[in-house]
Amino acid sequence: MPDHETALATGAAGTDLLALHESIAGMLANQGDWRRAYEHLRSALDLAHAGSLRDSLTSSYNRRYLDQHLHGLLRERQGGIAVALIDLDLFKRVNDTYGHLVGDRVLRRVAGLLQEGLPPGAFCARYGGEEFALVMPDIDARTAVRVAEAARARVADHQWSKLQPGLSVTISVGLAHESGPGQGRALEAERQLVRADTLLYAAKRAGRNMVAYRDCESVHIVKHPQ
Numbered sequence: 001m002p003d004h005e006t007a008l009a010t011g012a013a014g015t016d017l018l019a020l021h022e023s024i025a026g027m028l029a030n031q032g033d034w035r036r037a038y039e040h041l042r043s044a045l046d047l048a049h050a051g052s053l054r055d056s057l058t059s060s061y062n063r064r065y066l067d068q069h070l071h072g073l074l075r076e077r078q079g080g081i082a083v084a085l086i087d088l089d090l091f092k093r094v095n096d097t098y099g100h101l102v103g104d105r106v107l108r109r110v111a112g113l114l115q116e117g118l119p120p121g122a123f124c125a126r127y128g129g130e131e132f133a134l135v136m137p138d139i140d141a142r143t144a145v146r147v148a149e150a151a152r153a154r155v156a157d158h159q160w161s162k163l164q165p166g167l168s169v170t171i172s173v174g175l176a177h178e179s180g181p182g183q184g185r186a187l188e189a190e191r192q193l194v195r196a197d198t199l200l201y202a203a204k205r206a207g208r209n210m211v212a213y214r215d216c217e218s219v220h221i222v223k224h225p226q
Helices: 011-030 034-052 063-076 091-098 100-115 141-157 189-205
Strands: 081-088 123-128 131-137 171-178 211-215 218-222
Touching (some): 063 081, 081 100, 081 141, 081 189, 091 100, 131 141, 141 171, 141 218, 189 218
Parallel strands (some): 171 211
């Protein structure tokens, strides 16, 4: 997984750093210092690759990263793995009421809140639009539910009114868990995502701002104080 430095390949800072490496490489090449020019070009390529795996708005991982890594995690895991699909409740209303610039700020803040408190090896990716995915490898079902519920509570309890008076934001979460080690081949990542998506809509039908998960053959909704 890319480290903190390569994660900076997103946004203006990453773009500026990439351009700087390219500029230095060109200057060194003109001076005949091909070895150092190559090193800077190599750094530029690394930054460009890292940037291609990050969402430009939220700086979380993007769908491409999710698709590339979920197959491998499902195949190579030694314990359980959880995939949570997360949707911002009534997000169109936020855009319609406060404008898309505020909506973008909400998406960035939600991404930051989702990435807080993740267990080792877990990551957050923007799934598309106002949807995010949390992938948590080597985790048992009970812990995965606690992590998902903590993320829901962080978003619901955030002081959104400081961003815009009257603003409130909640999320609904569908959590799919697969127990046991991998079987030598990847479980279909699409099947895991479909299971999480089905549970996400169960959380929305139950009233939104909730976490839904499946235990054996039953769907459970995490209840919390209103």
